[in-house]
Amino acid sequence: MNSYSVHIFDLDGVIYLGNTAIPHAIEYLNHLSIKGDKVYFFTNNSSKTRLSVAEKISKLGYTTNEEQIISSSSIANEYFATKNYKSAFLFGELGARNALFDNGIQIINDSIPLETILDNDSIKCDIVLAGIFRTATYSHVAAASLLLQRGAKFIVTNTDPSIPIERGLFPGAGAMIKAIETASGIVPEIIFGKPSPIGILSLISNLNLPETNFIMYGDRMDTDILCGYNANISTALMLTGAMTREDANSYPFKPTYIYNNFLECMQ
Ligand SMILES: [Mg+2]
Incomplete structure (x- = not known):
């Protein structure tokens, strides 16, 4: 691990599970910072702001900022x-809301009741932005589905099927997006989160360092490891979350490293 100077970590299943830190994760992050390496966190969770994510990590014992x-x-x-999008239907939470708000995109379901959207074919919008949405109802799925059929572009934050918590797996953004996709027969046109390499590629370009300096740590082959692979950087599969060593073998691409825990990364 000493040949890398920029370390990018997935969060759920790698740094924490729910509100509990993964053993040795905080110790490893502090070890890297003392060494002078750069540390970043890459989450597909669109329900929280960057500040609240930074505060959560800081509370666990590694001081970080947004x-x-x-x-x-x-x-x-x-x-x-x-x-140049003007209007959106938001099927999501605060992080997704802020991305629209910060760019002056009007959220139609803030001002138009769902029943009106469902009943009136003339109500349209430029995009449907979907992500994790824990208070979604049948009417939200129906409205998103109808607006796509009326011509809105389908954009999603990420397609993670599930979120690991202490007691098992909760539905992720992908599980909820599938409801809209299944109902409308329309698939997302743009996906922002992992495994899309957009986030890592822009970090490489912003830091202006060789890509051989970068490593991505994650617990999922289909999102984290594929994301690093797509961005052409090294990857470490951490067996502390969603996947086992056997799971890793069933993919056509391989992680650069597989670790049981961060103690092994420090050896
Ligand atoms: Mg994860």
Whole structure:
């Protein structure tokens, strides 16, 4: 691990599970900082702001700030700044809301009741932005589905099927997006989160360092490891979350390293 100077970490299943730190994770982060390495966190969770993610990590014992947080919402924010969308249906939470708000995109479901959207074919919007949405109802899924059929572009923060918590797996953004996709028969056109390499590629370009300096740590092959692979950087599969060594073998791409825990990374 000494050949890397920029370390990018997934959060759920790597740094913490729910509100509990993964054993040795905080110790490893502090070890890297003392060494003078750069540390970043890349989360597909669009329900929280970067500041609240930074505060959560800091509370667990590693002092961090929002500039170290890459989220599907922060990537969305950068993307919307380059587009000219005027109106959106928001199927999501605070992080996704901020990405729209910061770019002056009107959220139609803030001012128009869901029943009106469902009943009136003339109500349209430029995009449907979907992510994790823990208070979603049947009517939200129906409205998103109808607006896509009325011509809105389908954009999603990420497609993670599940979120690991202490007691098992909770539905992730992907599980909820599938409801809209299944109902409408329309698939997302743009995905911001991992495994899309957009976030890592922009970090490489911002830091202006060789890509051989970068490593991505994650607990999922299909998001974290594929993201690093797509961005052409080294990867470490951490067996502290969603996947086992056997799971890793079933993918056509391989992580550069597989570790049981961060203690092994320090040896
Ligand atoms: Mg994870």
